[in-house]
Amino acid sequence: MAAASTAAVRRMDFTPPILCGAGGACPRIDAEDDKPMAEAQHLRVPAELAGVRLDRALAALAEASSRRAVKEAILAGEVAVAGEVVTNPRHAVAEGDAIEARLAAPVLAEQVAPAAAELAVHAEDEEYFIIDKPPGLVMHPARGHALDTLANAIAALCPRAAALPRAGVVHRLDKDTSGLVAVARTERARASLAAQFHDRAAARHYWTIVHGCPPATGLVDRAIGRDRANRLKMAVHAAGRAAVTRYEVLAAAGAYALLRCELQSGRTHQIRVHLEHAGHPVAGDRQYRRHARAEGGAFGRQMLHARGLGFAHPADGGWKEYEARPPADFMQALEDVGLRAP
Structure with a gap:
């Protein structure tokens, strides 16, 4: 792993981070096959996804999961639509369909690598904190930005958040847009905030x-x-x-x-x-x-x-x-x- 940046982190006065437990539970690993246990997600198809293939709709709704994980779950019979198990990824969903899916939780080795950087913490809470993102900062690791992103800095600032998908970041701003970003510190906060942004309640x-x-x-x-x-x-x-x-x-x-x-x-x-x-x-x-x-x-x-x-x-x-x-x-x-x- 590349060496982490040594730039200062502003306001590191959080409660000592806990990687697992205390509301920030890590994905459970089955010792027999070393694969993460599945977690149930309950989703509903919005109007704009009506008629879309199940695999594509589920990938859009379950943002923390990869397209590959979604397809594997469907083929394995881990996805039900309107109460019926569906194993065809091409199945067309309808507006209002209730989807229950058990998708593989990401393993810790695939989480965002920590890299310390200066961040302005605008507000904090036991469940989340609010970052005032400066312009020019990329949100998530991508080609050309392996460590110099908001998610990397969050992982260094709060390892408890680093154990969550996308380091707890539940919405995004463009690189050159400045301003407030909500970051979850617990799985409860991540699920709640992600649902509110998806449902336009935020x-x-x-x-x-x-x-x-x-x-x-x-x-x-x-x-x-x-x-x-x-x-x-x-x-x-x-x-x-x-x-x-x-x-x-x-x-x-x-x-x-x-x-x-x-x-x-x-x-x-x-x-x-x-x-x-x-x-x-x-x-x-x-x-x-x-x-x-x-x-x-x-x-x-x-x-x-x-x-x-x-x-x-x-x-x-x-x-x-x-x-x-x-x-x-x-x-x-x-x-x-x-x-x-x-």
Whole structure:
């Protein structure tokens, strides 16, 4: 394993981490075959997955499991749809179908490798903590980012979270988007938060600087899917998945406006795609605005910040809300284009 970074970690005053037990139970390993025991998951098919193959639908709903694990579970008779065991991965599911699946739990050797890095802990709790992610930080390990990600830093900060799928990270922000991220510290919190984000019960709002000045309030209700011409991008098209973004203008000056955007769905690049489609692309967005590189020094990245986060507490159900002001580069960009934050 590569050596971990020695960069400082801010606010490491957590309760001494426990790898197994005390609410953060590790996957049980059967000594006979060294395979992780299966864990039952109860899921329901949303409207946007109606008619989709069972293996693909289950892979989308059970985000912590790989496509391979899903297919193996189906073939092994570990998946039931509407109370009936289904062993055909191509079985088409219907809206509202109840799925019970016993999927192999990930083994610890496959968990995210710890690599210490500086993180700003915005808030903490026995069940979770809230990270204020800086721009430029990738969420999960991928090609070219084996150790320098939020998940790696979480694994170093709290080994109890590292024992969970995706190091307890239950939703994502784009690399160059700053702001609040919820991270589970226990399996109870992971399951609860993942369900709330999937069911759209969690609340999220963002600040963004855009080109032009849209109407004072508005709603973009357009389906989003993979761009047929460029698979690295998303696009508005009828074959995509339902997506709704509400916005209000907080400030406007000259050629720019500061918007507050609220997600009623959680699609990849949703705000960026919706606002570009509406004719008000996010300032500094080099992926979705053709001439972003010519904008000068005002925008070093896409001007998008996850400002607010709300959800029901995993233990007692009480509503929790968190807000974080944008980082220095965002505030400087506001000043540079003559906008004043409320």
